[in-house]
Amino acid sequence: xxxxxxxxxxxxxxxxxxxxxxxxxxxxxxxxxxxxxxxxxxxxxxxxxxxxxxxxxxxxxxxxxxxxxxxxxxxxxxxxxxxxxxxxxxxxxxxxxxxxxxxxxxxxxxxxxxxxxxxxxxxxxxxxxxxxxxxxxxxxxxxxxxxxxxxxxxx
Numbered sequence: 640x641x642x643x644x645x646x647x648x649x650x651x652x653x654x655x656x657x658x659x660x661x662x663x664x665x666x667x668x669x670x671x672x673x674x675x676x677x678x679x680x681x682x683x684x685x686x687x688x689x690x691x692x693x694x695x696x697x698x699x700x701x702x703x704x705x706x707x708x709x710x711x712x713x714x715x716x717x718x719x720x721x722x723x724x725x726x727x728x729x730x731x732x733x734x735x736x737x738x739x740x741x742x743x744x745x746x747x748x749x750x751x752x753x754x755x756x757x758x759x760x761x762x763x764x765x766x767x768x769x770x771x772x773x774x775x776x777x778x779x780x781x782x783x784x785x786x787x788x789x790x791x792x793x794x
Contacts (some may be wrong), residue, residue, distance in 0.1 A: 641772075643694055650683075662664075662690075662692060663742060663743050663764040663768055664690050664696065664698065664700070664745070664762070664764055664771065665687070665690050665691065665692055666677075666689075666690060666721055666793055666794070667687060667689050667690075667793070668687070668689075668690065668724070668771050668793060668794065669686075669687050669718075669791060669794050670683055670686035670687070670688075670704065670742075670789065670790075670791055671790040671791060671792050671793050672685070674790040675787070675788060675789045675790045676787065676788045677783045677785065677786070677787035677789070678742035678785050678786050678787065679779065679787060680779075680783070681706050681707055681708050681710070682705060682706065682707050682787075683703045683705075683707070683712065683789070684704070684706055685704045685705050686703070686704030686712055686791075687701060687702070687703055687704060688700050688701070688791065689701045689702075689793075693717055696719060697717050697718055697719040697720075697725075698717065698718060698719075698720075698723075699717040700714075700715070700716055700735075701713065701715045702714045702715065702730065707749070712730070714727060714728060714729035714730030715727070715728055715731050716728065716735050718735050718736070718737045719737070719740070719773065720737055720738060720739035720745065722737070722738040724736045725734055727749070731751060731756050731780060732750055732751050732756055732758075732780075733750075733752050734749065734750050734751075735747060735749045735751065736748045736749075740761075743763060743764040743765075743766070744762070744764075745761070745762045746759070746760070746761050747759070747760055747761070748760075749763065749772035751785045754779075754780060755776065755778050755779070755780060755781070755782040756779060756780045757777050757778050758775045758776065758777030758778075758785075759775065759777060760773060760774055760775025760776070760777075761773070761774050761775075768793060768794070769792065769794070770790065770791070770792060771790070771791040772788065772789070772790055772791075773787075773788070773789045773790075773791070774787070774788045774789075775787055775789075
Protein backbone atom coordinates (compact mmCIF):
# COMPACT_ATOMS: atom_id res chain seq x y z
CA UNK A 640 0.00 0.00 0.00
CA UNK A 641 2.86 2.39 0.83
CA UNK A 642 4.43 1.64 -2.55
CA UNK A 643 1.22 2.62 -4.37
CA UNK A 644 0.87 5.81 -2.33
CA UNK A 645 4.50 6.76 -2.99
CA UNK A 646 4.07 6.23 -6.74
CA UNK A 647 0.90 8.31 -6.68
CA UNK A 648 2.62 11.23 -4.90
CA UNK A 649 5.60 11.11 -7.27
CA UNK A 650 3.27 10.99 -10.29
CA UNK A 651 1.31 14.01 -9.03
CA UNK A 652 4.53 15.94 -8.41
CA UNK A 653 5.75 15.27 -11.96
CA UNK A 654 2.37 16.31 -13.38
CA UNK A 655 2.40 19.54 -11.34
CA UNK A 656 5.92 20.39 -12.53
CA UNK A 657 4.82 19.84 -16.14
CA UNK A 658 1.76 22.04 -15.75
CA UNK A 659 3.60 24.92 -14.08
CA UNK A 660 6.44 24.71 -16.60
CA UNK A 661 4.15 24.95 -19.64
CA UNK A 662 4.32 28.24 -21.56
CA UNK A 663 0.78 29.63 -21.83
CA UNK A 664 1.84 32.06 -24.58
CA UNK A 665 2.52 29.36 -27.17
CA UNK A 666 0.13 29.01 -30.10
CA UNK A 667 -1.43 31.29 -32.69
CA UNK A 668 -2.78 34.67 -31.57
CA UNK A 669 -4.89 37.02 -33.71
CA UNK A 670 -5.05 40.78 -33.07
CA UNK A 671 -8.46 42.08 -31.96
CA UNK A 672 -8.64 45.69 -33.22
CA UNK A 673 -12.10 46.29 -31.74
CA UNK A 674 -10.88 45.67 -28.17
CA UNK A 675 -7.43 47.29 -28.55
CA UNK A 676 -6.49 50.92 -27.79
CA UNK A 677 -3.50 52.93 -29.00
CA UNK A 678 -2.31 56.50 -29.36
CA UNK A 679 -0.22 55.57 -32.43
CA UNK A 680 -0.78 57.62 -35.59
CA UNK A 681 -0.36 54.45 -37.69
CA UNK A 682 -1.82 51.60 -35.61
CA UNK A 683 -1.98 47.93 -36.40
CA UNK A 684 -4.86 47.00 -38.70
CA UNK A 685 -4.33 43.23 -38.63
CA UNK A 686 -1.76 40.90 -37.10
CA UNK A 687 -1.25 37.23 -36.40
CA UNK A 688 1.52 36.01 -34.11
CA UNK A 689 2.63 32.37 -34.13
CA UNK A 690 4.51 31.57 -30.90
CA UNK A 691 6.56 28.37 -30.85
CA UNK A 692 8.88 26.80 -28.30
CA UNK A 693 12.53 26.53 -29.30
CA UNK A 694 14.77 23.56 -28.38
CA UNK A 695 16.83 25.73 -26.00
CA UNK A 696 13.81 26.74 -23.88
CA UNK A 697 13.06 30.01 -25.67
CA UNK A 698 10.16 31.26 -27.76
CA UNK A 699 10.11 32.10 -31.47
CA UNK A 700 7.50 34.57 -32.70
CA UNK A 701 6.64 34.85 -36.37
CA UNK A 702 4.48 37.93 -36.98
CA UNK A 703 2.47 38.82 -40.09
CA UNK A 704 -0.03 41.62 -40.60
CA UNK A 705 -0.60 45.15 -41.79
CA UNK A 706 -0.61 48.68 -40.39
CA UNK A 707 -3.50 51.07 -41.06
CA UNK A 708 -1.57 52.85 -43.85
CA UNK A 709 -1.02 49.53 -45.66
CA UNK A 710 2.56 48.94 -44.50
CA UNK A 711 3.12 45.18 -44.13
CA UNK A 712 4.09 43.72 -40.78
CA UNK A 713 6.44 40.80 -41.30
CA UNK A 714 8.93 40.01 -38.56
CA UNK A 715 10.47 37.18 -36.61
CA UNK A 716 12.35 37.03 -33.34
CA UNK A 717 13.42 34.54 -30.72
CA UNK A 718 13.97 35.18 -27.03
CA UNK A 719 14.47 33.48 -23.69
CA UNK A 720 12.90 34.59 -20.42
CA UNK A 721 16.27 35.69 -19.03
CA UNK A 722 15.97 39.46 -19.52
CA UNK A 723 18.91 39.52 -21.95
CA UNK A 724 18.67 41.25 -25.33
CA UNK A 725 18.06 39.05 -28.37
CA UNK A 726 18.13 40.03 -32.05
CA UNK A 727 14.92 40.64 -34.00
CA UNK A 728 14.52 40.99 -37.78
CA UNK A 729 11.97 42.51 -40.12
CA UNK A 730 10.12 44.75 -37.68
CA UNK A 731 10.47 48.22 -36.19
CA UNK A 732 12.85 46.97 -33.46
CA UNK A 733 16.08 45.02 -33.68
CA UNK A 734 16.46 43.89 -30.05
CA UNK A 735 14.07 42.37 -27.52
CA UNK A 736 14.56 41.39 -23.87
CA UNK A 737 11.89 39.39 -21.99
CA UNK A 738 11.56 38.39 -18.32
CA UNK A 739 8.99 36.01 -16.87
CA UNK A 740 7.12 37.44 -13.87
CA UNK A 741 4.81 34.47 -13.31
CA UNK A 742 3.25 31.65 -15.36
CA UNK A 743 1.01 34.06 -17.31
CA UNK A 744 2.90 37.37 -17.16
CA UNK A 745 6.08 38.66 -18.78
CA UNK A 746 7.72 42.06 -18.96
CA UNK A 747 9.66 43.10 -22.04
CA UNK A 748 11.66 45.84 -23.71
CA UNK A 749 12.22 46.43 -27.43
CA UNK A 750 14.40 48.99 -29.16
CA UNK A 751 15.91 49.95 -32.47
CA UNK A 752 19.66 50.42 -32.08
CA UNK A 753 20.72 53.99 -32.92
CA UNK A 754 17.11 55.18 -33.35
CA UNK A 755 14.29 56.70 -31.29
CA UNK A 756 12.13 53.55 -31.29
CA UNK A 757 11.95 52.16 -27.73
CA UNK A 758 9.09 50.48 -25.81
CA UNK A 759 8.64 48.73 -22.50
CA UNK A 760 5.64 46.62 -21.72
CA UNK A 761 3.92 43.70 -20.12
CA UNK A 762 2.15 40.71 -21.62
CA UNK A 763 -0.55 38.91 -19.64
CA UNK A 764 -2.33 35.70 -20.66
CA UNK A 765 -5.83 35.37 -19.18
CA UNK A 766 -6.44 32.55 -16.68
CA UNK A 767 -8.55 30.69 -19.24
CA UNK A 768 -5.70 30.99 -21.79
CA UNK A 769 -7.91 32.57 -24.48
CA UNK A 770 -6.79 36.22 -24.36
CA UNK A 771 -3.36 37.83 -24.53
CA UNK A 772 -3.19 41.47 -23.38
CA UNK A 773 -0.11 43.49 -24.20
CA UNK A 774 0.29 46.93 -22.57
CA UNK A 775 3.19 49.20 -23.48
CA UNK A 776 4.53 52.74 -23.47
CA UNK A 777 7.33 54.16 -25.47
CA UNK A 778 8.57 56.22 -28.37
CA UNK A 779 7.86 55.42 -32.03
CA UNK A 780 10.33 55.77 -34.90
CA UNK A 781 9.47 59.49 -35.27
CA UNK A 782 10.15 60.11 -31.56
CA UNK A 783 6.46 60.53 -30.66
CA UNK A 784 5.18 59.04 -27.39
CA UNK A 785 2.82 56.07 -27.76
CA UNK A 786 0.76 54.18 -25.19
CA UNK A 787 -1.20 51.10 -26.14
CA UNK A 788 -3.18 48.12 -24.95
CA UNK A 789 -3.31 45.44 -27.61
CA UNK A 790 -5.64 42.47 -27.31
CA UNK A 791 -5.07 39.13 -29.05
CA UNK A 792 -7.42 36.14 -29.20
CA UNK A 793 -6.10 32.55 -29.15
CA UNK A 794 -6.84 30.71 -32.38
